[in-house]
Amino acid sequence: MTSYTTMNPWRLMDDFLGFDWPLSRAFGSLAGMGARYPRVNVWDGPKGWVFEAEIPGVDPAKLDVHIEGRELSIKGSRERSDGGELAFERRFELPQAVATEAIQAKFANGVLTVTLPRHPAAEFRKVAIELA
Amino acid sequence: MKTDVVKREDVHVEQRERRVEIVPNTAVRQEKDGFLLVAEVPGVDDKSLHVTVENNILSIDAANTVAEPEGYTLALREISPVTYKARFELPDRVDTSGVKASLKNGLLRVRLPISEAKKPKRIAVAAE
Numbered sequence: 388m389t390s391y392t393t394m395n396p397w398r399l400m401d402d403f404l405g406f407d408w409p410l411s412r413a414f415g416s417l418a419g420m421g422a423r424y425p426r427v428n429v430w431d432g433p434k435g436w437v438f439e440a441e442i443p444g445v446d447p448a449k450l451d452v453h454i455e456g457r458e459l460s461i462k463g464s465r466e467r468s469d470g471g472e473l474a475f476e477r478r479f480e481l482p483q484a485v486a487t488e489a490i491q492a493k494f495a496n497g498v499l500t501v502t503l504p505r506h507p508a509a510e511f512r513k514v515a516i517e518l519a
Numbered sequence: 520m521k522t523d524v525v526k527r528e529d530v531h532v533e534q535r536e537r538r539v540e541i542v543p544n545t546a547v548r549q550e551k552d553g554f555l556l557v558a559e560v561p562g563v564d565d566k567s568l569h570v571t572v573e574n575n576i577l578s579i580d581a582a583n584t585v586a587e588p589e590g591y592t593l594a595l596r597e598i599s600p601v602t603y604k605a606r607f608e609l610p611d612r613v614d615t616s617g618v619k620a621s622l623k624n625g626l627l628r629v630r631l632p633i634s635e636a637k638k639p640k641r642i643a644v645a646a647e
Contacts, residue, residue, distance in 0.1 A: 432590050446624075478521075
């Protein structure tokens with residue numbers, strides 16, 4: 388069990404009334420700061436890949452999911468706590484070809500889920516041998 | 520920009536991961552009629568979110584849901600099952616009966632109105 392203290396940001400706010408005081412300064416940036424953003428889980432399965440990316444607060448209309456060859460890119464922008472815009476982008480190289488026309492993306496609870504089926508040509512197939 | 524290469528052998532995950540408690544990224548700002556507290560809780564739906572106010576302490580308790588598609592193997596792991604937990608001491612001037620919370624796109628917004636009695640009042644100065 389993690390112990391956690393009770394925070395009182397207002398004590399500071401009283402001193403700097405009218406300013407934004409992001410608590411995030413004490414607990415890491417609201418945007419994940421420098422580290423890879425957004426954070427993802429990638430699943431690899433018999434039918435292809437599933438990407439999950441945590442992008443809380445983003446307007447889904449400002450999300451751009453793009454596939455070029457075997458490279459998937461997720462980019463967009465979101466509002467920062469100070470009202471500014473934060474642009475982000477991540478790229479991933481997939482081990483095999485993707486059936487690009489069958490890619491699906493959905494956004495729920497601040498999580499983007501992209502499902503990328505493997506291209507049929509990249510699936511393992513038993514090759515029938517013709518008898519001469 | 521660096522491209523992350525997806526490879527199946529990248530990740531060795533224990534089957535049953537312990538759900539850890541973390542403090543959500545949070546920002547507080549002052550608005551016209553009170554304060555607005557915004558906490559990032561991606562992967563949390565309204566059923567697994569609990570926001571309470573008791574004795575001037577605002578508590579947030581929320582568990583995220585991480586997809587685990589059947590038959591799939593993890594190739595890259597950056598998101599874990601977590602419980603977002605935070606407690607905030609509210610100033611006396613917050614009207615705790617009027618606290619409202621909403622959840623949208625992974626952001627929890629808690630509106631903390633300042634009680635009418637504690638709002639600044641202009642004192643009329645009588646001219647003599």
